[in-house]
Amino acid sequence: MGGKSEPAKSESMATTTTSPDLINSSFFSFKSLKLKTKQQELLLRIAILGLVYILAFIARLFSVLRYESMIHEFDPYFNYRTTLFLTEKGFYEFWNWFDSESWYPLGRIIGGTLYPGLMVTAALIYWALRFLRFFVHIREVCVLTAPFFASNTTLVAYFFGKEIWDTGAGLVAAVLIAICPGYISRSVAGSYDNEAVAIFALLLTFYLFVKAVNTGSLAWALGSAFGYFYMVSAWGGYVFIINLVPLYVLVLLITGRYSMRLYIAYNCMYILGMLLAMQIRFVGFQHVQSGEHMGAMGVFLLMQVFYFLDWVKYQLNDTKLFQTFLRITVTSAILVGGIALGVGTASGYISPWTGRFYSLLDPTYAKDHIPIIASVSEHQPTAWSSFMFDYHILLFLFPAGLYFCFKRLSDATIFIVMYGLTSLYFAGVMVRLILVATPAVCLISAIAVSATVKNLTSLLRTKQKVSQTGSTKGAGSSKASSKVTLDQSQPFQKNGAIALLVGVFYLLSRYAIHCTWVTSEAYSSPSIVLAARGAHGNRILFDDYREAYYWLRQNTPTDAKIMSWWDYGYQITAMGNRTVIVDNNTWNNTHIATVGRAMSSNEDEAYEIMRSLDVNYVLVVFGGVTGYSSDDINKFLWMVRIGGGVFPVIKEPDYLVNGEFRVDKGASPKMLNCLMYKLCYYRFGELTTEYGKPPGYDRARGGEIGNKDIKLEHLEEAYTTSNWIVRIYRVKPPTNRL
Amino acid sequence: MAPRSDSQTVATGSGVSDGSDQSSIDPIFHLLRILPFSFLRPPRLRLKIPSFTLPSPMTVYALILLTYFLVVSGFVYDVIVEPPGIGSTQDPVTGTIRPVVFMSGRVNGQYIIEGLSSGFMFVLGGIGIVMLDLALDKNKAKSVKASYAVAGVSSIVIGYVMSFWRKQTTGREHSRIPRRSKTVNGTVLRHDEPFSLLSVPAS
Numbered sequence: 001m002g003g004k005s006e007p008a009k010s011e012s013m014a015t016t017t018t019s020p021d022l023i024n025s026s027f028f029s030f031k032s033l034k035l036k037t038k039q040q041e042l043l044l045r046i047a048i049l050g051l052v053y054i055l056a057f058i059a060r061l062f063s064v065l066r067y068e069s070m071i072h073e074f075d076p077y078f079n080y081r082t083t084l085f086l087t088e089k090g091f092y093e094f095w096n097w098f099d100s101e102s103w104y105p106l107g108r109i110i111g112g113t114l115y116p117g118l119m120v121t122a123a124l125i126y127w128a129l130r131f132l133r134f135f136v137h138i139r140e141v142c143v144l145t146a147p148f149f150a151s152n153t154t155l156v157a158y159f160f161g162k163e164i165w166d167t168g169a170g171l172v173a174a175v176l177i178a179i180c181p182g183y184i185s186r187s188v189a190g191s192y193d194n195e196a197v198a199i200f201a202l203l204l205t206f207y208l209f210v211k212a213v214n215t216g217s218l219a220w221a222l223g224s225a226f227g228y229f230y231m232v233s234a235w236g237g238y239v240f241i242i243n244l245v246p247l248y249v250l251v252l253l254i255t256g257r258y259s260m261r262l263y264i265a266y267n268c269m270y271i272l273g274m275l276l277a278m279q280i281r282f283v284g285f286q287h288v289q290s291g292e293h294m295g296a297m298g299v300f301l302l303m304q305v306f307y308f309l310d311w312v313k314y315q316l317n318d319t320k321l322f323q324t325f326l327r328i329t330v331t332s333a334i335l336v337g338g339i340a341l342g343v344g345t346a347s348g349y350i351s352p353w354t355g356r357f358y359s360l361l362d363p364t365y366a367k368d369h370i371p372i373i374a375s376v377s378e379h380q381p382t383a384w385s386s387f388m389f390d391y392h393i394l395l396f397l398f399p400a401g402l403y404f405c406f407k408r409l410s411d412a413t414i415f416i417v418m419y420g421l422t423s424l425y426f427a428g429v430m431v432r433l434i435l436v437a438t439p440a441v442c443l444i445s446a447i448a449v450s451a452t453v454k455n456l457t458s459l460l461r462t463k464q465k466v467s468q469t470g471s472t473k474g475a476g477s478s479k480a481s482s483k484v485t486l487d488q489s490q491p492f493q494k495n496g497a498i499a500l501l502v503g504v505f506y507l508l509s510r511y512a513i514h515c516t517w518v519t520s521e522a523y524s525s526p527s528i529v530l531a532a533r534g535a536h537g538n539r540i541l542f543d544d545y546r547e548a549y550y551w552l553r554q555n556t557p558t559d560a561k562i563m564s565w566w567d568y569g570y571q572i573t574a575m576g577n578r579t580v581i582v583d584n585n586t587w588n589n590t591h592i593a594t595v596g597r598a599m600s601s602n603e604d605e606a607y608e609i610m611r612s613l614d615v616n617y618v619l620v621v622f623g624g625v626t627g628y629s630s631d632d633i634n635k636f637l638w639m640v641r642i643g644g645g646v647f648p649v650i651k652e653p654d655y656l657v658n659g660e661f662r663v664d665k666g667a668s669p670k671m672l673n674c675l676m677y678k679l680c681y682y683r684f685g686e687l688t689t690e691y692g693k694p695p696g697y698d699r700a701r702g703g704e705i706g707n708k709d710i711k712l713e714h715l716e717e718a719y720t721t722s723n724w725i726v727r728i729y730r731v732k733p734p735t736n737r738l
Numbered sequence: 739m740a741p742r743s744d745s746q747t748v749a750t751g752s753g754v755s756d757g758s759d760q761s762s763i764d765p766i767f768h769l770l771r772i773l774p775f776s777f778l779r780p781p782r783l784r785l786k787i788p789s790f791t792l793p794s795p796m797t798v799y800a801l802i803l804l805t806y807f808l809v810v811s812g813f814v815y816d817v818i819v820e821p822p823g824i825g826s827t828q829d830p831v832t833g834t835i836r837p838v839v840f841m842s843g844r845v846n847g848q849y850i851i852e853g854l855s856s857g858f859m860f861v862l863g864g865i866g867i868v869m870l871d872l873a874l875d876k877n878k879a880k881s882v883k884a885s886y887a888v889a890g891v892s893s894i895v896i897g898y899v900m901s902f903w904r905k906q907t908t909g910r911e912h913s914r915i916p917r918r919s920k921t922v923n924g925t926v927l928r929h930d931e932p933f934s935l936l937s938v939p940a941s
Binding site: 254255256363364367377380381382383384385386387388392395396397398399400402403404406407409417421424425427428429431448451452455456458459496500503507510 | 792795796798799802803805806809810811812813814815817818819845846847848852853856857860861863864865866867868870871874887891894897898901902
């Protein structure tokens with residue numbers, strides 16, 4: 001009760017004195033439990049934050065309750081496998097790990113090609129729990145890492161909102177970000193991916209940097225440098241920070257807000273952050289060598305020029321001379337910088353922007369040049385429906401929040417406006433980046449909500465203030481109007497304000513309902529277990545993927561090599577524990593193109609390629625029996641395109657008929673004879689999939705297949721799962737005697 | 739350097755030779771004085787180096803609102819994917835072509851007009867909230883404040899109803915459920931509905 005022992009500063013509202021010394025009071029009455037307003041407010045704030053923390057955690061647990069505690073999707077399986085390795089073998093083995101179980105026969109230097117932040121975080125939590133004698137399995141820790149860090153993000157959002165606007169905005173921001181679908185989509189329980197930790201690190205870095213700019217303290221700047229280090233260790237999206245912060249500094253310089261605080265904050269963060277970032281092997285020397293990081297260096301040098309000019313101005317008392325000096329210095333600085341950049345780029349020391357980030361600036365680039373990037377559905381540009389789905393009410397509140405920020409410009413509000421705009425633009429270019437924009441949208445919307453509610457409640461409170469000299473009713477016109485009209489409009493204003501407040505609460509409640517529905521229906525599927533509605537509305541689960549991987553684990557020799565499309569590589573190594581040819585890392589385009597070529601050639605050519613790669617088993621995913629539309633036949637054209645990009649013998653028009661992709665009788669002959677077709681539809685012609693349809697009716701494509709009588713010469717069927725989703729074939733050794 | 743000498747010549751009017759009265763330490767200026775400008779006569783211009791003034795915050799806000807409208811309407815999607823302005827289906831009974839406003843079947847797809855109108859509704863709702871705040875500003879006449887309040891509330895209501903009401907009443911089962919897996923979205927196939935498997939399997 002009571003809590004802090006603060007000096008008894010009373011507010012203008014009603015106060016009651018507490019009796020802190022219970023021993024002296026003669027009787028224990030409830031009056032002694034009444035808190036001062038400040039303490040009430042503190043209690044309310046802590047209670048709200050506590051509830052928001054719990055809410056953010058439990059909102060993400062739908063899939064754990066419906067299915068089981070397992071890792072979702074594809075990439076998290078790689079992260080899980082590496083975390084397992086880290087906890088079993090220790091940090092040095094992990095840091096120097098060369099994996100020979102993927103990308104056969106090339107192998108992969110895992111220690112040098114991953115972002116270790118997520119794995120190290122999960123391992124630390126695991127070791128901390130074990131130290132406290134909670135012997136949990138590492139998988140449970142991995143599954144629940146994302147919701148835990150989402151809860152922490154809400155706390156950081158509260159402090160950030162408090163820094164930008166006030167505590168009310170902070171609280172609203174915490175609530176909004178706890179349930180926002182844009183964030184939930186990548187941080188449900190089981191989604192053990194880099195973004196789970198990275199969004200927390202991003203927001204923390206930004207908060208610490210804004211705090212450093214506001215206070216000018218070296219300690220906060222140091223904190224932001226370490227926050228940046230955590231972000232660099234966690235996600236490749238750190239490039240956003242290293243470009244947004246210099247852009248923000250540039251905008252501050254242009255708007256004439258240069259100050260010593262900014263100088264201290266940026267310098268400390270840039271230099272220390274850069275040095276710390278170089279400790280991550282994957283990043284290496286990119287901060288001085290890569291074109292994406294040159295903006296930060298340029299702004300760093302510009303800051304030094306500004307400081308120098310400021311010092312010279314202080315020394316010189318002659319303005320005219322200073323003007324000349326200013327002009328010469330600025331011109332020569334820009335010239336020197338430009339020449340250095342030119343020399344660096346021309347000599348090849350500074351590498352140009354990589355395709356992944358260049359396609360953000362020029363969205364048409366990936367479509368023409370890099371089919372692997374263009375084939376991922378997350379990388380498509382965003383339609384308005386995706387925005388609405390992920391943001392709902394926040395799309396209204398965002399422009400209003402921008403207005404309030406512009407009304408009260410300060411260093412902090414300029415930052416949040418820039419963060420919001422740049423991240424929203426990138427979210428428009430690529431669907432996946434809606435996640436990065438979510439904290440900014442939530443914060444700015446929180447400002448709008450907080451300011452509007454504050455305005456409306458101040459209307460409700462004006463009755464008390466009218467009794468004082470109406471000094472707050474500013475201009476002369478309203479003062480000149482007699483008190484009678486003021487009193488007449490009072491109840492109308494109050495009723496209006498109450499009605500509008502009810503409206504605000506209605507909007508926010510609809511937002512909460514929408515978020516809960518979206519989380520439950522759309523973002524809580526593990527995508528390794530498929531669900532469908534049965535004939536009577538009951539839920540049917542297809543666990544075919546895990547069935548196939550465990551069959552591989554138990555029924556194949558330990559050194560068997562599996563060829564499949566790159567989507568399934570991580571899952572096969574993690575759950576099947578077998579060597580794969582290509583996996584989701586997609587670092588070697590030629591290797592993937594070789595697999596693509598094998599899948600699109602006829603059986604004899606494919607057999608040659610498979611013998612050259614030492615393949616023992618081939619795995620394909622087929623959705624014709626269940627109607628599953630994300631199977632390999634639907635992805636087949638991407639295999640052709642990627643294969644054709646490296647081997648010109650594969651031509652996409654050969655597989656199409658009049659520009660259309662068909663699998664029925666009218667399909668092109670090359671399509672009917674390719675390996676993928678044969679492996680997917682082997683023995684499918686005898687199966688009746690739907691009542692009233694002929695045998696061999698493909699439910700995913702909606703047609704009867706063309707070639708029902710398939711004979712395999714060099715492969716034999718090893719296993720087909722119970723719903724025919726995953727099919728595994730064994731590669732036969734070459735015949736001994738012909 | 740060069741700009742300085744130009745302003746000096748403008749100030750004095752006639753040829754360059756008069757303008758070099760003030761001693762200049764600029765060697766290029768002297769060089770230029772001798773070489774081309776001893777026989778060339780620069781015209782008398784009234785040019786000023788344009789001064790750069792920062793726009794007011796509200797101007798910037800207006801521009802930003804325009805950019806927000808474009809982004810949220812899915813402008814980048816329109817530029818890259820180039821969907822038609824509006825969809826069309828053929829009525830199976832009568833054979834007439836009817837327009838289809840909302841693209842169905844794809845989770846992340848839109849027609850151009852659909853995107854622009856939705857973006858406009860969002861901006862309208864946002865401006866409604868802004869007008870509400872302007873209505874509560876104390877320095878205006880009462881009638882102005884009242885009209886701002888009414889306009890603000892009506893904008894918010896219209897924007898909300900147009901954007902979100904349809905999703906509530908037409909039922910959640912038919913709305914699009916996105917799948918954020920790494921797999922590809924259907925490219926040239928006919929049936930690429932999202933994997934909800936609400937169709938009845940063979941019984």
